[in-house]
Amino acid sequence: MQFISxxxxxxxxxxxxxxxxxxxxxQWAWLLICSYFFYTTVNPKYALLIxxxxxxxxxSGLLIENADKINNKKNSxxxxxxxxxxxxxxxxxxxxxFKYYNFFNDSLTRILNLFSISIHMPFSKYLLxxxxxxxxxxxxxxxxxxxxxxxxxxxxxxxxxxxxxxFPQVVAGPIEKSKNMLHQFNEKHFFNYxxxxxxxxxxxxxxxxxxxxxxxxxxxVKTVYTNPNNYKGFATIIATLxxxxxxYCDFLSYSNIARGAAEVLGFKVTxxxxxxxxxxxxxxxxxxxxxxxxxxxxDYVYFPLxxxxxxxxxTYCNIMIIFLVSGLWHGATSTFVIWGGLHGLYQISAYLLKxxxxxxxxxxxxxxxxxxxxxxxxxxxxxxxNFAWIFFRATSFLNAITVIKNIFYFNPWVLxxxxxxxxxxxxxxxxxxIIGIFLVLTVDIMGRTKDLRIQLSKQNIIFRWSAxxxxxxxxxxxxxxxxxxxxxQFIYSQF
Amino acid sequence: xxxxxFLKGSIFVIILFLIIVTLGSLFIIKTNNGAKLTQGLYTxxxxxxxxxxxxxxxxxALISPNMLWNQYGITSFNYATGGQPIDxxxxxxxxxxxxxxKPIVVVDLYYLGSTNKFPDEGYTITALDNxxxxxxxxxxxxxxxxxxxxxxxxxxxxxxxxxxxxLTKKDFNYDTSETYYKKGFVASHFLYGLENASNSSSxxxxxxxxxxxxxxxxxxxxxxxxxxxxxxTNAPHDYTQTTGSKTWVSQPAKMFNKVAExxxxxxxxFINYNKMTGQMNFNFKTDMVNIGHLNIxxxxxxxxxxxxxxxxxxxxxxxxxxxxxxxWNTGFTINSRVESDVDITNELDIKKYVxxxxxxxxxxxxxxxxxxxxxxxxxxxxxxQLGLMLQSNNIVGSNYLAVINGGxxxxxxxxxxxxxxxxxxxxxxxxxxxxSSADNNMPSIILNGVECLNKQNGTNIVVxxxxxxxxxxxxxxxxxNTFTRK
Numbered sequence: 001m002q003f004i005s006x007x008x009x010x011x012x013x014x015x016x017x018x019x020x021x022x023x024x025x026x027q028w029a030w031l032l033i034c035s036y037f038f039y040t041t042v043n044p045k046y047a048l049l050i051x052x053x054x055x056x057x058x059x060s061g062l063l064i065e066n067a068d069k070i071n072n073k074k075n076s077x078x079x080x081x082x083x084x085x086x087x088x089x090x091x092x093x094x095x096x097x098f099k100y101y102n103f104f105n106d107s108l109t110r111i112l113n114l115f116s117i118s119i120h121m122p123f124s125k126y127l128l129x130x131x132x133x134x135x136x137x138x139x140x141x142x143x144x145x146x147x148x149x150x151x152x153x154x155x156x157x158x159x160x161x162x163x164x165x166x167f168p169q170v171v172a173g174p175i176e177k178s179k180n181m182l183h184q185f186n187e188k189h190f191f192n193y194x195x196x197x198x199x200x201x202x203x204x205x206x207x208x209x210x211x212x213x214x215x216x217x218x219x220x221v222k223t224v225y226t227n228p229n230n231y232k233g234f235a236t237i238i239a240t241l242x243x244x245x246x247x248y249c250d251f252l253s254y255s256n257i258a259r260g261a262a263e264v265l266g267f268k269v270t271x272x273x274x275x276x277x278x279x280x281x282x283x284x285x286x287x288x289x290x291x292x293x294x295x296x297x298x299d300y301v302y303f304p305l306x307x308x309x310x311x312x313x314x315t316y317c318n319i320m321i322i323f324l325v326s327g328l329w330h331g332a333t334s335t336f337v338i339w340g341g342l343h344g345l346y347q348i349s350a351y352l353l354k355x356x357x358x359x360x361x362x363x364x365x366x367x368x369x370x371x372x373x374x375x376x377x378x379x380x381x382x383x384x385x386n387f388a389w390i391f392f393r394a395t396s397f398l399n400a401i402t403v404i405k406n407i408f409y410f411n412p413w414v415l416x417x418x419x420x421x422x423x424x425x426x427x428x429x430x431x432x433x434i435i436g437i438f439l440v441l442t443v444d445i446m447g448r449t450k451d452l453r454i455q456l457s458k459q460n461i462i463f464r465w466s467a468x469x470x471x472x473x474x475x476x477x478x479x480x481x482x483x484x485x486x487x488x489q490f491i492y493s494q495f
Numbered sequence: 496x497x498x499x500x501f502l503k504g505s506i507f508v509i510i511l512f513l514i515i516v517t518l519g520s521l522f523i524i525k526t527n528n529g530a531k532l533t534q535g536l537y538t539x540x541x542x543x544x545x546x547x548x549x550x551x552x553x554x555x556a557l558i559s560p561n562m563l564w565n566q567y568g569i570t571s572f573n574y575a576t577g578g579q580p581i582d583x584x585x586x587x588x589x590x591x592x593x594x595x596x597k598p599i600v601v602v603d604l605y606y607l608g609s610t611n612k613f614p615d616e617g618y619t620i621t622a623l624d625n626x627x628x629x630x631x632x633x634x635x636x637x638x639x640x641x642x643x644x645x646x647x648x649x650x651x652x653x654x655x656x657x658x659x660x661x662l663t664k665k666d667f668n669y670d671t672s673e674t675y676y677k678k679g680f681v682a683s684h685f686l687y688g689l690e691n692a693s694n695s696s697s698x699x700x701x702x703x704x705x706x707x708x709x710x711x712x713x714x715x716x717x718x719x720x721x722x723x724x725x726x727x728t729n730a731p732h733d734y735t736q737t738t739g740s741k742t743w744v745s746q747p748a749k750m751f752n753k754v755a756e757x758x759x760x761x762x763x764x765f766i767n768y769n770k771m772t773g774q775m776n777f778n779f780k781t782d783m784v785n786i787g788h789l790n791i792x793x794x795x796x797x798x799x800x801x802x803x804x805x806x807x808x809x810x811x812x813x814x815x816x817x818x819x820x821x822x823w824n825t826g827f828t829i830n831s832r833v834e835s836d837v838d839i840t841n842e843l844d845i846k847k848y849v850x851x852x853x854x855x856x857x858x859x860x861x862x863x864x865x866x867x868x869x870x871x872x873x874x875x876x877x878x879x880q881l882g883l884m885l886q887s888n889n890i891v892g893s894n895y896l897a898v899i900n901g902g903x904x905x906x907x908x909x910x911x912x913x914x915x916x917x918x919x920x921x922x923x924x925x926x927x928x929x930x931s932s933a934d935n936n937m938p939s940i941i942l943n944g945v946e947c948l949n950k951q952n953g954t955n956i957v958v959x960x961x962x963x964x965x966x967x968x969x970x971x972x973x974x975x976n977t978f979t980r981k
Contacts, residue, residue: 482656
């Protein structure tokens, strides 16, 4: 069942109505049934995997808590660490088997081939289970949180299973830590008009951003990136710029729909994005982009590795490890690893160049508090992020190199002679795509200082309802759906 | 709080529903089928037709309501649409009966032979897209289309939303009444030229496909329940058309014998015209346009036959002299005029073409920027029939302009420089003719503010019919006098 479909709309309507009708003590059970139903509509077999991860981490919580009761501190810690290790290795083992085995197999074969050693390991034919990268991290957060005593072990397996499989998040996050989310399944959620309305507004905005903007941008991006050799100069530049916004709109859309759906039911889910393309540095970008993942890696990998407390070299190593792992988490290909590595390099370079930057600013008395300087910072950050996305989107390393080469070709006439409209988007659709990008940026700029949903709620009913109905009409007319279109999967649902 | 939410939510959903329905009618493709179903179902309900004709394209070209009117004073409307499956016909009939009280219903049964549960979408949409949203339409959609398409049929905006970049003035301001004079009838003037290769004389019987038999029975039951008179027909067609088809019965001739039996059992007349071709002097070569459909000449024969049958058996009142029905006479006149204009639009020989347009009811406009026009002997010879000289005091030029109104040459000019001239005829016909338009230096003929040409280099001719107040043809010729139509 796709998030953006009539079947999901109906499914969500039924869930919500029953959720508020049934007694509180059954609400979690109802959500658990619905979450597993939602998951099994994609592939029933893989529900067994999510159940396995759930049981392993559930048991790990109980075992860690029991181990904590052992009087001998040394033995207790040893046993607790053992259960953490067991939980991590079994869950990551499943993830490795389904997501990384073929990548590992291929890489190993290539490396051994360099030394004239030939091996033949069978390739896995399993499809990547939906949301495995997300729910695995979410489940592991529980093991760690219990270990760190941030949460008590959950005794109710059903409620814990709901935490791992909660339908708004299970496919592509946001990845919630157990300390933020688990307790919410014990809270009473009543129907609240304003909360439900705000949740629905977030869903509406998410749907609009996905099927009007992201899926429209995707057409031109796909044209160029499928055959990068055929396109040069501004065609490649525009495709790359479009992908930068496609992936943002696509993931923003999913996160907003997930947050909105959770909000309707009374749950608070992490906001995954905070105007990332308005960031003035790569470090800031990562505090605004896929916030739940960044936070997970920071909490459960970066800090355990020592963070920035063990000297500069270790800090730089840790940064690089985090980004390489993050790249690998996104996908089992070298291009994702390079994408992660690039972001690691950006951050390390920023640290290394900081003294030089300060000196230049001081020497030339550059004003840093003014708009033009901040704009320059935003543009430079945007370009760096944009460049890294090339590796993220390219279907292979060689294709990424081709794209980069082809960018450096000066052909501005394609913008004037109509060639740009032959990349899958005619002039009308191209215009809608550009307007869509500006709309998202405008909302981001306005959203920096104000909560737009609150601002909207302060307006007169005619304005508010015109905005709601206008948004639905825009989706209905300009949405990329129906005959002639195959609904684009959310990009992050493939990770 | 729940009450407030329910109230607000309901109002919101109702507004949204109305917008979705309105957008649907804006976005659906405006076709002749759409226009005629709107005419017959929703905008001319006051006419209360004596006879309604339903079926597929075979019926569309079988019976001409204008001829029924002219010969017998019977009012009728042809609701047939191309490829209309019998189940769709059933629901369309129910829609007709909402506004027309017990008409005689004539249904052509060609599509009984279909073994497809759901035929090509292209055939179903021509009928269903043009029904207003109602319980009947919802039932039609549920029973005649696959589940995954239901939503698209009920709310067409979901199917056609991508037309937003193709919308034209026509979509916003579609005049469905413009072609009402046809009363839903469509037939070609072309001749098939081949004999019927099938044999209709068999007396054996073969079963109908279960689904079409079910809907045939539903139509029969509906006639009994609602109390209207029903007549079944089988239009002349060559049964070999569907030979070997996986989606059609293998022995249609035998199937129609079974239909005759069912009809007889239910006391319903079944006129199998395929078995009456000899009796009607129906010539397959000249009375068909192709293997399955009648041309205008064939429909004259069958319409005449059906009219007589209706007159003899149903005692229908002749309305021809009833002043309340004078619009039917006007419609007939316009229709006759349009049918006679059709020969003009089919002609490709300049000499014959000019002889056809030589008519006092036409305004003929010629505008050319062809360098060799004064040397074009063929064109000169043809246009001379209209009284045009194609010369001007020994001036040789490429700019030529001529206007003939009611057989009289109003203006003829030939020159080496650009010519532009305006005319006003009969107070309301404003004409601006130019041999070289301001925008792209090509001949231009603007009638009442609307450009008639596709702006092509060469000799352009526009023919305006003053009776029906329409441009009936516009062509342009190259130096070899080869025709191209807009």
